[in-house]
Amino acid sequence: xxxxALVTGGTRGIGxxxxxxxxxxxxxxxxxxxxxxxxxxxxxxxTGIGTYKWDVGSFDECAAGVKKVEADLGPVExxxxxxxxxxxxxxxxMTPEQWNKVVNTNLGSLFNMTRQVIEGMRERKFGRVxxxxxxxxxxxxxxxxxxxxxxxxDIGFTKALALENAKLGITVNVICPGYINTEMVQAxxxxxxxxxxxxxxxxxxxxxxxxxxxxxxFLAADESGFFTGSTMTINGGQYHA
Numbered sequence: 289x290x291x292x293a294l295v296t297g298g299t300r301g302i303g304x305x306x307x308x309x310x311x312x313x314x315x316x317x318x319x320x321x322x323x324x325x326x327x328x329x330x331x332x333x334x335t336g337i338g339t340y341k342w343d344v345g346s347f348d349e350c351a352a353g354v355k356k357v358e359a360d361l362g363p364v365e366x367x368x369x370x371x372x373x374x375x376x377x378x379x380x381x382m383t384p385e386q387w388n389k390v391v392n393t394n395l396g397s398l399f400n401m402t403r404q405v406i407e408g409m410r411e412r413k414f415g416r417v418x419x420x421x422x423x424x425x426x427x428x429x430x431x432x433x434x435x436x437x438x439x440x441x442d443i444g445f446t447k448a449l450a451l452e453n454a455k456l457g458i459t460v461n462v463i464c465p466g467y468i469n470t471e472m473v474q475a476x477x478x479x480x481x482x483x484x485x486x487x488x489x490x491x492x493x494x495x496x497x498x499x500x501x502x503x504x505x506f507l508a509a510d511e512s513g514f515f516t517g518s519t520m521t522i523n524g525g526q527y528h529a
Contacts, residue, residue: 290316292361293508294354296344296401297321297371299331301470302420305497306368306504307337313505315366318357320344322371344371344397345389354404364405366416366508369398369442374472379433387434394438398445406453415458416508419446420500423466423523439464443519450517459516461507466523469494490525 293310297303298319307319320340321328328339338360342353358364372394375386402417409415424432425439443462450460467473467485473494476485486492503520506512521529 289362290314291365291508292316292318292357292363293366293368294318294320294357294364294401294405295368295370296397298337298368299328299339300324301472302465302468302497302500303368303370304331305501306370307331308335309498309501309505310366310368310508311335311337313508315508316361318361318364320353320357320371344369344400345392347400347403350397350400350404354401363408363412365409365412365414366418367402367405368418368420368504368508369401370420371397372420372422372439374432374435376431376435378431382434390434391438391441394435395441395445398442402449406449406458409458410453410456413457414510415453415456416512417446417449417458417460418504418507419460419462421446421462421464421519423464423521423527426464426519426521426529427527446519447517454516457513459507459513461516461518461520463500463503463507463520463522464529465495465500466526467494468500469496488526489523493524495522495524 293315295307298307299321307317311317317337332339342349375390419442421442422439424436428436446460446462
């Protein structure tokens with residue numbers, strides 16, 4: 289029986305690459321998404337991966353969504369908390385909405401999602417929780433106090449949850465990608481990319497979503513049980529924690 293993997297924000301960008309890589313690796317995959325129905329339908333038709341729509345910022349929606357996934361596929365054994373948003377702005381002009389929405393989606397979602405599956409993982413004495421943070425959660429970023437705070441919180445969440453569950457066959461790890469070639473980065477003007485971003489990256493290129501997905505497949509494997517509480521930094525040498 290293939291292990292069941294659930295990827296939040298799993299139909300676009302890094303999440304889509306993770307979903308596809310896990311399927312290729314033999315997992316039974318479910319991909320959740322928040323709002324882009326057209327992209328989700330296209331992803332589903334191209335990959336055959338089941339898609340499920342809910343807001344990871346809502347505990348109740350996560351509970352209902354996970355219940356639906358488990359009814360369709362079986363107990364979730366691998367959870368990839370990938371969903372995230374940005375609402376950038378200088379802190380002295382930041383609104384409560386910008387703060388609350390970003391923190392709730394990027395950090396609160398880890399509670400909302402992981403809480404739905406952790407008891408089952410503990411009962412079965414197996415589980416893989418993989419959180420996608422960011423280089424900006426490690427080093428900070430101008431105009432992203434909300435995002436950086438949430439992504440730093442993802443790292444603390446990972447370390448504490450790993451300690452609580454280490455004896456039960458459950459690993460919890462976090463990946464911190466640098467600048468990855470996704471829609472979000474592609475929207476940056478070419479001149480800004482070439483002048484301000486690429487020079488900061490020693491390998492002199494953007495990362496590819498598939499490079500993050502490869503790390504997720506490694507962490508999800510049964511054979512990766514000694515790897516827990518760890519921060520995997522994938523940023524082309526841009527920053528060393």
